[in-house]
Amino acid sequence: MTHLSEPSAAFLEGLRELLGPKGWLPADGHPGYFTEPRGKWRGRGALIARPILTEEVAEVVRRCAAAGVGVVPVSGGTGLVAGQIATDGPTPVLLSTERMDRVREVSREDAAITVEGGCVLETVQQAAEAAGMLFPLSYASQGSARIGGALAANSGGVQVIRYGNARDLCLGLEAVLPDGSVFHGLKSLRKDNTGYDLRNLLIGAEGTLGVITAATLKLFPRPAETATALCALRSPADALTLLRKLQETLGESVSAFELIARQGVDFVLDHIDRSRDPMEAKHPWYALLEIGAPGAAEALEGALGELWEEYLEDAVLASNEAQRQELWRLRENIPLANAEVGAIASHDISIPIGRIAEFIAEGDDMARKVAPGARINCFGHLGDGNLHYNFYPPEGRRRDEPEFKVLAPLVTRAVHDLTHHYGGSISAEHGIGRAKRDDLARYGDPAKLAAMRAIKRALDPVGIMNPGAVLSVEEERT
Ligand SMILES: Cc1cc2nc3c(=O)[nH]c(=O)nc-3n(C[C@H](O)[C@H](O)[C@H](O)COP(=O)(O)OP(=O)(O)OC[C@H]3O[C@@H](n4cnc5c(N)ncnc54)[C@H](O)[C@@H]3O)c2cc1C
Structure with missing residues (x-):
């Protein structure tokens, strides 16, 4: 049972007035906001809010909290676990950061760059390069993914082995919390032991604890060669x-x-x-x-x-x-290419590095039993122990055939059971979103899950922030 409400016509009219003509889009006629890269999930929204100022984000969130209306943050829409895709429950407001795309400051002295949440990852890389520095977060969707989404998903990519993932690259955050208050944490400090680390709680929270409106990120010297x-x-x-x-x-x-x-x-x-x-x-x-x-x-x-x-x-x-x-x-x-072939089931897992070869051999044996004839494309960031372990139909067959629809959850269960057995993670870098919510409930540490529910209730008592992502709405309430 949800406690959230459908937004009323008057509520939506109020948001449109607040945001001005460029600050919103109707949900109808903009399907791009409601699809995701793998075409598996379809979202809904009452309105696409496109604020340009942090204070506008705060006011949208305040009004949603007061009215009990859900808010789903979306940045580049490239997330692979449907965190940005609201599928059920009362229709939420979609909050896009795309107009908050400025580079606020680059400092060679502090080796830091401050950008807004909607700044495209590639733009951050280019701004760093123009200052003779390196921002190393890098992956195939970097031309569309935005910093707010990259931090919310704690994304990884191809240089984690040397520079770490998004969390390791973030020094400070500005964010709107679920009650509409603004956390002013844009610091470039390397050391700051002043109590609970709200920045690291918001990173990886996939929009369930607030909206990231800006970030201060680490820069590095560019390698000489x-x-x-x-x-x-x-x-x-x-x-x-x-x-x-x-x-x-x-x-x-x-x-x-x-x-x-x-x-x-x-x-x-x-x-x-x-x-x-x-x-x-x-x-x-x-x-x-x-x-x-x-x-x-x-x-x-x-x-x-x-x-x-x-x-x-x-x-x-x-x-x-x-x-x-x-x-x-x-x-x-x-x-x-994987998207063109169409996966029966894909998995973003991590395994202790020393056991990866053993895992792949045992995984292939398991695949022959669970999905005979399926083609496996195993690739990934080996230096981080992160494999994308994906199953595809035999040559000439299509993933939407009924046989493969039945097979998909069995394959995923077998892969995740094996991953868990090896002491691995069922989500190395893509997050939980809505796609892996049940897997988190199945494999997650009970004490950690209880703490997550308590944190969610404490920071978001009305449950407006990205309802149904990471934790189910029912779980959040218990
Ligand atoms: C081709 C391809 C390759 C990829 N390769 C990698 C890879 O190598 N490594 C990797 O880690 N990931 C990879 N990804 C997935 C990766 O998670 C996303 O590309 C990116 O990190 C998400 O950024 P986004 O702006 O698109 O966020 P979105 O998809 O818009 O959102 C992602 C999540 O963050 C939340 N969110 C969005 N903006 C905010 C905000 N401002 N504040 C709070 N919450 C917010 C959303 O609600 C959602 O839960 C890949 C994706 C594609 C399509």
Whole structure:
């Protein structure tokens, strides 16, 4: 039973007046706000609020709290777990940060950048580069994902191995809390032990504890030189050995280490225009890796030379920026190719790094039993223990066939059971949203879940913020 209300016509008219002509859109005629990248979920909303000022966000939230109307924050809409997609319950107001997209300040002295919640991730990277610095958060949706969403989902991407995920990159936040008060926490301090850490509570909360309106983020020196290689390997175990040996030789300069299965390369070659295999022969596994340091190319060439005979089947080193981008396109196009093929079930899991090879072998055995004939595309950020372990129909079949619809929850249950058995996580970087809510309830630590419910009730007693995301509405109340 929900305690929230449908917004009345007068309530919505009040919001339209508050926000002005550019500050809102009708829900009808703007389907883009109600779909998500995998096309599995469809959302609803009474109105799309597009505030431009933090105080406007605060007033929208205050009015929603007073009227008991749900608020669903949306930034770039690229989230993969339907956190931004309201599917049931009374119709909420969608709160888009897209007009709050300014870079407020770049400081080389503080090695920090302050941006609004709707600033596109790529814009933050470019602003850092223009100041001669690096903002390292990086993934395939960076041209659309916005900082508010990236922090709310605590997203990861391809450079976590060296620089950490969104949480590690955030120094301070400005946010509107569920009662409409504004948390002014935009600090660039590296040390600040002054009580409970509200910033870290809001990061990863997926919009259930407030709206992130601005953030101060860490910047880093740009590596003097970058070297990129695609290595062909016999097995995930060899990929892990390669990673360990490179880290022993080259230390923290290893800034990316992506595992790619042959199936992923085949999907890209089959479905993405102008893609080509960088190697002549086919290999079962690949690692795309990057080193950032003075003398990186020479150091990488030397390290790979030493490992060649024992571990490498082949390797391609990028000799210029165009070749580097071509290698990265192969990796970044995997999610797009996957979407073209259409997954029966996809999983974003993490496993203790030392047990990944064992997990993949046992997972493949399990797959043969649960989903005989299914194609597995296993890829991901191996250096972080993060696998995208996805199942696809056999060649020539489609995921919407009834057989696969029945199979999907069985596959996911088997993968998540195995992940849990290995001490892993059922959500490494995409979050819980609405897609994994039941899995969180099943596998989550009971004490942690009880604390989450208590925090939610304390900060959002009316339950307006992103109702039904992360915790079910019923759970929040108990
Ligand atoms: C092709 C592709 C590749 C991807 N690769 C990666 C990857 O490598 N690593 C990774 O971690 N993720 C990846 N993602 C998913 C990633 O989570 C999103 O791209 C991004 O982090 C979410 O940002 P967004 O602005 O699109 O947020 P949205 O999708 O709009 O929202 C995501 C969540 O945050 C909440 N939210 C949005 N804005 C705010 C705000 N201002 N305040 C509070 N809550 C808010 C929403 O309610 C929702 O719960 C990928 C997605 C795609 C489509």
